[in-house]
Amino acid sequence: MEWTDQGVVLGTRRQGEGHLVLDLLTARHGRHLGLVRGGRSRRLAAALQPGNSLRATWRARLDEQLGHFQVEPVTERAARLIAEPSALFALQALATLARLLPERDPHPEIHAAFEAVLDVLAGIARDSAGMAAPPSAGGNSFLGAPATALLVARMELGLLEALGFGLDLSACALSGARDDLAFVSPKSGRAVAAGPGAPYADRLLRLPPALLGRQDGADPSPADGRDALRLTGHFLDRHVFLSRGLAVPAARVQLLALVERAER
Amino acid sequence: MTRATAGPEIERLIQLLARLPGLGPRSARRAALALVKKKELLLEPLADAMAAAVEHVGTCSVCGNIDTTDPCTVCTDPTRDGSVIVVVEDVSDLWALERAGAIRARYHVLGGTLNPLDGIGPDDLSIEPLVARCAAGGVAEVILAVNATVDGQTTAHVVTDRLSHLPVRVSRLAHGVPVGGELDYLDEGTLAAAIRARTPF
Numbered sequence: 001m002e003w004t005d006q007g008v009v010l011g012t013r014r015q016g017e018g019h020l021v022l023d024l025l026t027a028r029h030g031r032h033l034g035l036v037r038g039g040r041s042r043r044l045a046a047a048l049q050p051g052n053s054l055r056a057t058w059r060a061r062l063d064e065q066l067g068h069f070q071v072e073p074v075t076e077r078a079a080r081l082i083a084e085p086s087a088l089f090a091l092q093a094l095a096t097l098a099r100l101l102p103e104r105d106p107h108p109e110i111h112a113a114f115e116a117v118l119d120v121l122a123g124i125a126r127d128s129a130g131m132a133a134p135p136s137a138g139g140n141s142f143l144g145a146p147a148t149a150l151l152v153a154r155m156e157l158g159l160l161e162a163l164g165f166g167l168d169l170s171a172c173a174l175s176g177a178r179d180d181l182a183f184v185s186p187k188s189g190r191a192v193a194a195g196p197g198a199p200y201a202d203r204l205l206r207l208p209p210a211l212l213g214r215q216d217g218a219d220p221s222p223a224d225g226r227d228a229l230r231l232t233g234h235f236l237d238r239h240v241f242l243s244r245g246l247a248v249p250a251a252r253v254q255l256l257a258l259v260e261r262a263e264r
Numbered sequence: 265m266t267r268a269t270a271g272p273e274i275e276r277l278i279q280l281l282a283r284l285p286g287l288g289p290r291s292a293r294r295a296a297l298a299l300v301k302k303k304e305l306l307l308e309p310l311a312d313a314m315a316a317a318v319e320h321v322g323t324c325s326v327c328g329n330i331d332t333t334d335p336c337t338v339c340t341d342p343t344r345d346g347s348v349i350v351v352v353e354d355v356s357d358l359w360a361l362e363r364a365g366a367i368r369a370r371y372h373v374l375g376g377t378l379n380p381l382d383g384i385g386p387d388d389l390s391i392e393p394l395v396a397r398c399a400a401g402g403v404a405e406v407i408l409a410v411n412a413t414v415d416g417q418t419t420a421h422v423v424t425d426r427l428s429h430l431p432v433r434v435s436r437l438a439h440g441v442p443v444g445g446e447l448d449y450l451d452e453g454t455l456a457a458a459i460r461a462r463t464p465f
Contacts, residue, residue: 011381017285046451050414079439079453082417085425092418096380249380251418254425 001067004057005029006074008114009050010095012039020048022069024056025098025114030105034058034069047071049078051091051118075115077122086148086258087121092251093152097159100240107162117155121148145258149225150210152255156232157211165189165239169212172196183207186234205231222263229256274300326397328373328390330355338362338371345369347404351394351423353377353411361409369407372397377415378422386422394423398432408436 007026015021020039025031034056039048047054053075060067081087098114101107120143143151160166166189171178173190174197182194183204197204208224211231233248233256241248270278274296282292299307323329324336331337338344338358348369352358358371374389398406406427410416424434440458441450450458 013381043449045413046454073451076451076453078414079412079451079457082412082414082439083457085421088414088418088421091414092378092380099381247383247385250378250385250422251380254422257425 001061001063001065002057002059003029004055006053006055007032008111008118009048009052009054010099011050012036012048014040021066022048022056022071023099024054024069025101025107025111026056027108027111028106029058030107031098031101031103032058033103034060034067036069036071044071046078047073047076049076050095051077051081051122053077053115053118075119077118080122081118084121084123086143086145086255087123089251089255089258090121090148090152091118093249093255094155094159096249096251097156097236097240100244101159101162110158110162113155113158117151120151144219145255145262146220146222146225149229149255149259150208150220152252153211153225153228153232154213156236160232160235160239163240165235167191167235169207181207181209181212184231189235205234207231222259225259226256226263229259327371328355328375328393329358329371343368346402348407349394349397349403349405350407350409352409353416353419357409357411367407374410374419374423377410377413377419379415386426389419391423391426395426395430398427398430403432405433405435408434410436412437412439 005026005028007024010023010025010031012020012022015035018038018040020036021033022036022039023031023033036044036048038044048071052073054071055074056072057070058067059070081091094114094117098110101110123143157167157169167184168189169181169184169191171191172181172193173185173188175193175195177193180194181191183192183197183201184190184207185192186203186205191207192200192204206227208220208227210220210224211228229252233252237248240246277299278289278292278296281287281295282289284292287295299310320332321330322332322334324331324334324339326335326339329336329338333340345368348367349372350358350361350367350369351372351374352361353374353376355373358373361367361371372390372394374391374394376384376389378384378386378389394406397403406423408420408423410420420436427434438461440454440461441447447455
């Protein structure tokens with residue numbers, strides 16, 4: 001068995017003294033594990049950091065075996081990501097969630113979105129929704145914490161859907177209206193428009209317009225970032241983390257704290 | 265299945281040696297044979313040294329270092345600068361820095377890095393004892409000497425966050441070109457970090 005594909009490194013696990021088991025989110029083969037011989041060597045260690053994109057060739061005698069990867073770096077983002085706390089927390093939060101996807105189940109749209117999000121987080125591409133990426137003093141072009149939070153929340157919506165718990169944010173559950181969606185029901189996961197939802201506002205989750213890509217060119221506010229993370233966090237807790245007996249990743253908690261601090 | 269070629273005591277010795285880093289089953293067999301052949305010269309002193317280590321070695325209650333005294337030799341050394349704490353992931357990193365002799369400061373061993381997959385969160389690391397050491401006063405600088413990996417740097421940012429309310433300067437090790445490193449073989453991110461952290465020459 002042999003194939004070659006591009007993938008994003010989600011994480012690694014030590015295997016023996018010099019090897020690693022690589023967890024890769026590939027474009028056509030889904031989340032796939034494989035042994036990287038000499039993965040802890042100086043030559044390969046930098047390339048195998050989470051967030052980097054690799055061209056990987058997987059080989060095994062039988063399909064059900066772990067097999068081994070031969071890798072070549074394509075885009076090395078890790079060194080850029082570790083320079084910015086919000087980008088690093090975002091990467092860790094998303095990689096932790098992506099590692100819950102079932103193995104060998106192709107999700108090309110999740111892979112493409114993850115690559116795009118990581119490029120924006122690393123400051124090497126601009127967000128398609130036009131979020132401003134002001135250049136920092138260090139020369140990199142990073143998003144602020146609120147915009148990073150919105151990007152993470154959008155990716156989390158996609159991951160929730162891939163895990164079978166997608167939200168319906170296309171139309172209001174009460175009126176059927178497609179505009180002015182302002183809330184999400186914490187029970188059904190369906191959007192609610194501002195008018196019909198107003199009497200129940202204290203029991204609904206706020207839906208920031210920027211989460212739907214509706215933005216008037218302005219930078220997202222810290223409140224938008226906070227609400228977006230709280231919205232996806234509610235459904236992640238309920239459907240993903242609690243049911244698996246997992247704690248909310250520390251990186252996600254830190255990202256939310258950064259956004260809340262920006263709000264003050 | 266391989267047939268045992270020695271008695272159970274020797275086989276057990278081989279099995280235990282094979283668990284050590286750097287030793288596989290074959291090299292463990294060779295090491296065991298060398299020990300058994302030089303029983304008085306090697307095996308007995310080694311057994312005595314190990315028994316003494318089992319009895320006396322422990323973790324320093326101040327910094328998390330491994331030593332035979334508590335507080336450890338580093339913490340009780342009066343010649344060290346007590347106003348600087350170097351934060352490391354593991355005791356092996358502390359030993360590496362001591363080998364380099366680059367700084368005469370005190371240390372703090374975190375005991376690992378944040379790892380969501382293994383369920384290691386901030387409360388599983390020795391972060392709160394570090395905050396308590398800094399809050400007790402007398403500390404002017406904390407140097408984060410964690411690995412330049414995604415997990416290491418995430419841990420560093422969390423530690424920085426926990427220390428943010430204290431009047432302590434937090435610094436980290438430089439990232440860039442290693443000695444003996446060739447630019448052609450470095451990843452783009454490391455090169456960018458090296459350019460950003462350039463120094464007058």
